[in-house]
Amino acid sequence: MRCITIRQPWATLIAIQEKRFETRGWVTRYRGELAIHAGKQLDKAICQKEPIRSILAAYGLTIDGLPTGAFVAVCRLVACQPVLENDGETAILGHSERIITGQEYGFGDFATGRFAWELTEIRKLQEPVPAIGKQGLWNWDGKLLL
Known part of the structure; x- marks a missing residue:
């Protein structure tokens, strides 16, 4: 399975379907199933800011409860x-000229020249699955329980 490592709280925001675009400085031609891996880094300061603090709280999540170094979701790129x-x-995104605003805009770095990866069919894992992450897109051969 193809995977991408994303810092927290962004990985969890994807897992709970509050974030549907992952922004990157590089393009990928890959389309298909993608596992979301929460990296070991946790941005504690951003977790305290609104609307992230309230969104996490609405799902019963706190800074100390966010998994790191583990898979948290599977989706489709x-x-x-x-x-x-x-x-x-x-x-404004190319090809579709889709307009990104509001919360979604605030959850990414939509600087001109970057790329917005659209994620659909997001499914949170029953339990985080520990794994060592990597940069870029990478492969993993283990099993993930949805």
């Missing part, structure tokens, strides 16, 4: 679009 425009509050 359906598109990877360049960010064409960004005015500081909204971003």
Whole structure:
């Protein structure tokens, strides 16, 4: 299975379906099933800011309860679009000219020239599965329980 490691709280925000676009400085042609791996780094300061603090709390999650160094979800990567425009509050993605605003905009780095990876069919794992992450897209041969 193809995988990507994402820092916390972003990996958990994907797992609970509050974040549907992962922004990266690089493009991928890969489309298909993708495992979301929570990296070992946790941005504690951002977890205390709104709306992230309230969103995590609504799911019964706290900073100390976020898994690190583990798979947290499986999803489908359906598109990877360049960010064409960004005015500081909204971003326009290439190909579809989709407009990103609000919470989703705040959960990514939609700077012009970056890429927005669209994630669908997000399924949170029953329990985090410990694993060592890697940079870029990587492969994992283990089993994940949905």
